[in-house]
Amino acid sequence: MSDYFDALETRDSATREAALMAALPGQVAHAKKSSPALQQILKDVDPASVSTRQALAGLPVTRKHELLERQQAGRANGGADVFGGFAAVGYGAQMPRIFSSPGPIYEPEGAAKDYWRMARAIFAAGFRPGELIHNCFSYHFVPAGSMMESGAHAMGCTVFAGGTGQTEQQVQTMAELRPAGYIGTPSFLKIILDKAAEMGVSLPSVTKAMFGGEAFPPSLRDWFAERGVAGYQCYATADVGSIAYETAAREGLVIDEGVIVEIVRPGTGDPVAPGEVGEVVVTTLNTCYPLIRFGTGDLSAVLPGPCPTGRTNLRIKGWMGRADQTTKIRGMFVHPGQVADIVKRFPEVARARLVVTGAMANDTMTLKVETACGGPDALATKIGEAIRDITKLRGTVEFLLPGSLPNDGKVIEDARSYS
Numbered sequence: 001m002s003d004y005f006d007a008l009e010t011r012d013s014a015t016r017e018a019a020l021m022a023a024l025p026g027q028v029a030h031a032k033k034s035s036p037a038l039q040q041i042l043k044d045v046d047p048a049s050v051s052t053r054q055a056l057a058g059l060p061v062t063r064k065h066e067l068l069e070r071q072q073a074g075r076a077n078g079g080a081d082v083f084g085g086f087a088a089v090g091y092g093a094q095m096p097r098i099f100s101s102p103g104p105i106y107e108p109e110g111a112a113k114d115y116w117r118m119a120r121a122i123f124a125a126g127f128r129p130g131e132l133i134h135n136c137f138s139y140h141f142v143p144a145g146s147m148m149e150s151g152a153h154a155m156g157c158t159v160f161a162g163g164t165g166q167t168e169q170q171v172q173t174m175a176e177l178r179p180a181g182y183i184g185t186p187s188f189l190k191i192i193l194d195k196a197a198e199m200g201v202s203l204p205s206v207t208k209a210m211f212g213g214e215a216f217p218p219s220l221r222d223w224f225a226e227r228g229v230a231g232y233q234c235y236a237t238a239d240v241g242s243i244a245y246e247t248a249a250r251e252g253l254v255i256d257e258g259v260i261v262e263i264v265r266p267g268t269g270d271p272v273a274p275g276e277v278g279e280v281v282v283t284t285l286n287t288c289y290p291l292i293r294f295g296t297g298d299l300s301a302v303l304p305g306p307c308p309t310g311r312t313n314l315r316i317k318g319w320m321g322r323a324d325q326t327t328k329i330r331g332m333f334v335h336p337g338q339v340a341d342i343v344k345r346f347p348e349v350a351r352a353r354l355v356v357t358g359a360m361a362n363d364t365m366t367l368k369v370e371t372a373c374g375g376p377d378a379l380a381t382k383i384g385e386a387i388r389d390i391t392k393l394r395g396t397v398e399f400l401l402p403g404s405l406p407n408d409g410k411v412i413e414d415a416r417s418y419s
Contacts, residue, residue: 239289
């Protein structure tokens with residue numbers, strides 16, 4: 001049996017890029033035509049011109065909080081547009097289900113067979129057609145259960161809808177149905193296996209698992225391996241579906257074939273240098289919910305080279321934290337975008353990080369900037385003025401040599417004492 005879900009995974013990188021860029025103008029045109037929100041966001045954009053990553057990087061980023069604000073505005077005063085103008089289809093056969101995430105943010109599910117594109121990730125985790133999968137993601141309100149079930153069905157698997165909770169019943173069902181593996185959060189499978197051991201019940205059929213929704217550190221991966229379970233991660237969101245998935249190489253996550261992923265400096269839409277940590281921004285080729293440059297709020301970085309398994313798409317390191325580092329300083333909110341606005345005023349500055357120290361209500365703000373510029377005194381004064389102009393707060397400036405700041409995606413570091 002093939003080691004790959006399909007031939008797309010091993011195609012030449014240039015061929016893949018050409019195909020994605022060829023599809024991009026049509027998706028932008030469709031979004032402008034069918035999505036009222038994107039018609040407004042992209043009003044000055046000529047879709048035909050968006051055929052390169054450089055052109056894509058010039059489009060606005062829509063972040064989750066903006067999506068929520070548009071949805072709330074659409075629902076206000078009895079408004080009928082619960083999706084804030086982003087959905088390109090309406091109720092009926094084209095939208096079989098609607099889900100809700102905290103906010104609430106409502107997400108439509110389209111009618112495509114594997115709408116969330118999860119089958120590829122499930123296959124990479126070792127599942128194969130004809131197997132039974134025990135799905136312990138929630139089927140209530142959130143889309144996770146449906147995301148995984150639709151992917152498993154598209155791959156030719158049978159699913160037991162375990163959902164969450166009822167641990168003893170989960171153990172009993174696994175013992176009796178003997179599924180090939182588990183899909184859900186790693187913490188819940190650990191609870192199930194601990195309960196099975198407590199009950200004296202053996203679960204020998206559960207030898208593989210695909211995890212999402214939580215961190216999956218190497219220590220936990222090893223814990224499962226010691227119990228005969230090979231666990232793999234997937235990275236997906238309710239907004240854009242599958243983004244990336246882990247393979248047997250266990251060297252980062254391979255980008256899904258149905259999305260275009262960029263890594264941008266937090267608070268901006270500017271792509272970072274290869275290997276630099278930044279926010280994951282996703283453009284989908286989904287025609288039902290055509291999100292263009294959707295800011296996930298998650299931090300990651302691109303890994304060099306292809307996956308050792310032979311998959312040729314880009315790889316990312318995985319989840320590395322959150323990009324929304326908005327911090328309240330002396331009663332004022334300071335956003336990563338404001339730090340970016342300061343940097344843009346000074347071409348001499350390569351990177352910057354705002355560090356907040358001291359105790360609450362008596363804090364100090366220092367902008368650490370990387371620059372190779374000599375004679376920094378005048379520059380420090382000008383940057384200090386820009387800090388006050390943009391944030392309405394006073395801050396000091398500290399110069400560093402290029403490459404001195406950590407590569408962790410942080411734009412604002414809250415180092416205050418809260419004790």
